[in-house]
Amino acid sequence: MAVVQTNPPVSATDSLHQRLDSTWREPSGFGGWFKRVHHTTIGIRFIVTAFIFFLLGGILAVLMRLQLARPENKFLGPDRYNQFFTVHGSTMIFLFAVPLMFQGFGIYLVPLIVGARNIAFPRLAAFSYYIYLFGCLFFWAGLLLNTGADRGWFAYVTLSGPDYSPGKRVDFWAQMITFTELSALATAICLAATILRHRAPGMSLNRMPMILWEKLVLSFMVIFAMPAVMLSSSMLLLDRTVGTQFFNPAEGGDVLLYQHLFWFFGHPDVYIIFLPGTAFVTTIVTAFARRHIFGYLALVVSTISIGFLGFGVWVHHMFATGLPQMGESFFTAATLMIVIPTAVQFFCWIATLWHGRVQFKLPMWWIAGFFFVFMIGGLSGLMLASVPVDTQVHDTFFVVAHFHYVLIGGAVFPMFGALYFWVPKMTGRMLNDALGKWNFWLFFIGFNMTFFTMHFLGLRGMTRRVYTYVPEMNWGWLNLLATCGALLMGVGVLVFILNFFWSRKYGAIAGPDPWRAGSLEWATSSPPQSYNFAELPTVNGREALWDAAPNQPVVAGIREDIRETLVTDSLDGDPDHRMESPGPSAWPFWAAVATSGLFIGSVFSARSVLYTAVPVAITLIGWYWPRWGVSQRRKATEVWSE
Amino acid sequence: MERVSERAVLDVSGLPSVVFGPRNVVWLGTILFMLIEGAMMAMLYASYFYYRTRSTDWPPGVMPPALTYGVANGIVFLLSLAPAWWTRKKSRAGDISGARMGLVVLAIFGAVNIALRVYEFSALNCEWSANAYASTVWMLLGVHSAHLATDFIETVVLAVLAFTDRVDGTRFSDFDENSMYWYFVVGVAVVTDFVIYGATRLL
Known part of the structure; x- marks a missing residue:
């Protein structure tokens, strides 16, 4: 195996490192914090913020479990319980899962894996983070002010409409959607452009690591799915604030349209959360099976077909609404069909492990957990895809059990695997093995205690979203068991946090490639330098490091005194032209502040948009307006294409 | 350039730094926004x-939008393709x-388009709060107006910059992409006109 070392020892190349670092270094100090645009900074901000909201959402879950631990409990009242389950669900989907799995890991990893010095449109990535952050703060400020959303994470009309939900609670939810989806869309553009145009020379489409395929498919899913929910939540907001009639049946409005629009986003969103998990699994399985992935082409086709099929199954969330039977049959078939590409992925992973020499290190524990948990979630999903079963258990804890098996199995287990895998790259220190195993077993046992139990509660008729129940239902001991499981899960997560902080100080030094994995992020130091790669790499195979030729070339001729990057052809990864990447700027921050002002203002007064749009325009123009010195320098050195 | 190691190199120093159209990363970003x-x-x-x-009569209980301003604006939109194309070429x-x-x-x-658009709203023959049809027509025109206003401001900024x-x-490639986005605004305007003025009458 040849080794690509794109970051030669510092001592040998002091002047090169210094030149690159002075060009690419992030600004320091308090003011500098708001100007940073390097993808590693933005990616880590996303991951840390989303993880904090994972903890906050988890705290709400534990509080709800404590309320349900025994019958007729008075710990939380019905009103607070309604706010907690709504904010819990909304936080986990909109503030944790998509921002962490898609945005955080995507922004951090994609530029490294394609072998670039920064993400495409770095300032847009920074804007994406600030908008997300302000959306999180806005939504949670609502909860702390007792204005927490309380109509469920999908806020169905007419319950969430102006007649049945006076006050501002639903508006906070609807506008949080605008914040987070704008952020996700901005990230999707950055990632798709980076993957399509900044890949290292030689990384043709058929040599892209699976995680890049997944991020590319995902970006397009976000681009086509998120507008639907932005639209439905905006229509809801307009119904509530300016008296439009989109969802008012008395004036020709239609409540099912809301559900169609919501689930046209909502089901693809399940895959937007699940596909990053599968990409983590593929990456980690490849690294620890010590061989190339089995069935690369089949995996690529599966990922793309999940991308398409994910848009054709949304009506299965609406089986209980009385749609025509023909439609229900179609969507049952489509839902069952999505099993095929998912199964193909599973068989590829099994075959890879079967023929590999598996090293069962910490990230692999979580992958094993994923296999077990997600399989159970998939089986209960098969049951729910059948209309009669779905009708029977609709809105019961059976459904709660199912989607937690799918979402925690499909996202949280791979996420922990990914954290154990990539945190050494981000911090330069390995996470502790013993604490990691405590983390895994506490979480795994706690999870199954909590959610496997819920299947039985659901089959015994316990509906979701009830804040309490009477002792005669005999649900008490099952609920108590589920609550104990939730506490164990919480302890498991605390162990992870302990592990993280302990390892930051005492963990073993990771070095560039602690797992001897094959993709390009392992070709540079841990954590990466401000410029990612001292010499930009070229690629000779799907696992760039494993497949490198003995004297694999590096790219020369990219300027070091300015932030120059290489743009390559979308299909073959052939060098196409040189491009200057935007440097640090506080404008994305101010643009996000202005945009947040507009979003928040519109919740309280629709008319405010007329004047809050002005600062948005000013900050965007400030963001764009070129600096004189830069334009003069460019004019002196630019080369026009023929 | 100083070499760090005796590695084989792929020299890209001769590649251009100003490109147009699909080669340009900003082109791709604009397409994704579109x-x-x-x-x-x-x-x-x-x-x-x-x-x-969901309704037996259409438009339900109100008059269809008056055609004058909508058709006039549609024609101005189509004519505006000429300066957009010209800017691109130059x-x-x-x-x-x-x-x-x-x-x-x-x-x-763009300024004429916006002025006519204001009159278009006044000629919709319905308040947005009348019923779901009226709300949708207002929203269609409203969202498109947001696109129009965005690209109008962008065009003014670029014109000043020029x-x-x-x-x-x-910046020349920015002028180029701005025209491409203008094509998109015009395309959406034409489809929206067919829905608001055509489908309302024909369906």
Whole structure:
């Protein structure tokens, strides 16, 4: 195996490192914090913020479990319980899962894996983070002010409409959607452009690591799915604030349209959360099976077909609404069909492990957990895809059990695997093995205690979203068991946090490639330098490091005194032209502040948009307006294409 | 350039730094923005036709929008393709005076479009709060107006920029992409007109 070392020892190349670092270094100090645009900074901000909201959402879950631990409990009242389950669900989907799995890991990893010095449109990535952050703060400020959303994470009309939900609670939810989806869309553009145009020379489409395929498919899913929910939540907001009639049946409005629009986003969103998990699994399985992935082409086709099929199954969330039977049959078939590409992925992973020499290190524990948990979630999903079963258990804890098996199995287990895998790259220190195993077993046992139990509660008729129940239902001991499981899960997560902080100080030094994995992020130091790669790499195979030729070339001729990057052809990864990447700027921050002002203002007064749009325009123009010195320098050195 | 190691190299120093069209990364970014906004509009069109299937008379209980301003604006939109195309052509040739003229004329067209759009709202023959049809028509025109206003402001900013000495090669490609986005605004305007003025009468 040849080794690509794109970051030669510092001592040998002091002047090169210094030149690159002075060009690419992030600004320091308090003011500098708001100007940073390097993808590693933005990616880590996303991951840390989303993880904090994972903890906050988890705290709400534990509080709800404590309320349900025994019958007729008075710990939380019905009103607070309604706010907690709504904010819990909304936080986990909109503030944790998509921002962490898609945005955080995507922004951090994609530029490294394609072998670039920064993400495409770095300032847009920074804007994406600030908008997300302000959306999180806005939504949670609502909860702390007792204005927490309380109509469920999908806020169905007419319950969430102006007649049945006076006050501002639903508006906070609807506008949080605008914040987070704008952020996700901005990230999707950055990632798709980076993957399509900044890949290292030689990384043709058929040599892209699976995680890049997944991020590319995902970006397009976000681009086509998120507008639907932005639209439905905006229509809801307009119904509530300016008296439009989109969802008012008395004036020709239609409540099912809301559900169609919501689930046209909502089901693809399940895959937007699940596909990053599968990409983590593929990456980690490849690294620890010590061989190339089995069935690369089949995996690529599966990922793309999940991308398409994910848009054709949304009506299965609406089986209980009385749609025509023909439609229900179609969507049952489509839902069952999505099993095929998912199964193909599973068989590829099994075959890879079967023929590999598996090293069962910490990230692999979580992958094993994923296999077990997600399989159970998939089986209960098969049951729910059948209309009669779905009708029977609709809105019961059976459904709660199912989607937690799918979402925690499909996202949280791979996420922990990914954290154990990539945190050494981000911090330069390995996470502790013993604490990691405590983390895994506490979480795994706690999870199954909590959610496997819920299947039985659901089959015994316990509906979701009830804040309490009477002792005669005999649900008490099952609920108590589920609550104990939730506490164990919480302890498991605390162990992870302990592990993280302990390892930051005492963990073993990771070095560039602690797992001897094959993709390009392992070709540079841990954590990466401000410029990612001292010499930009070229690629000779799907696992760039494993497949490198003995004297694999590096790219020369990219300027070091300015932030120059290489743009390559979308299909073959052939060098196409040189491009200057935007440097640090506080404008994305101010643009996000202005945009947040507009979003928040519109919740309280629709008319405010007329004047809050002005600062948005000013900050965007400030963001764009070129600096004189830069334009003069460019004019002196630019080369026009023929 | 100083070499770090005795590695084989792929020398890219001769590659251009100013490119146009699909080679340009900003082109791709603009296309992706257009996909997002197009998806939003497509969802709105779908909503409009969905409401149609839920009502026996159409438009329900109100007059259809008056044609005058809508048709006039449609024609102005189609004519504005000419300065957009001209700006594109001159930008790609690096012709600053041509690009200036194109941007100024395009901005004037944009201003006329916006003025006519204000009258279009007044000629919809319904309040947005009348019923779901009225809300949808207002929203269709409103979202498109947001696109229009965005690209109008962008065109004005670029036109002002074109008269400064800050125009390097990448700004010419920005002029070029702005025209492409203008094509999109016009395309969506035409489809929206067919829905608001055509489908309302024909269905």
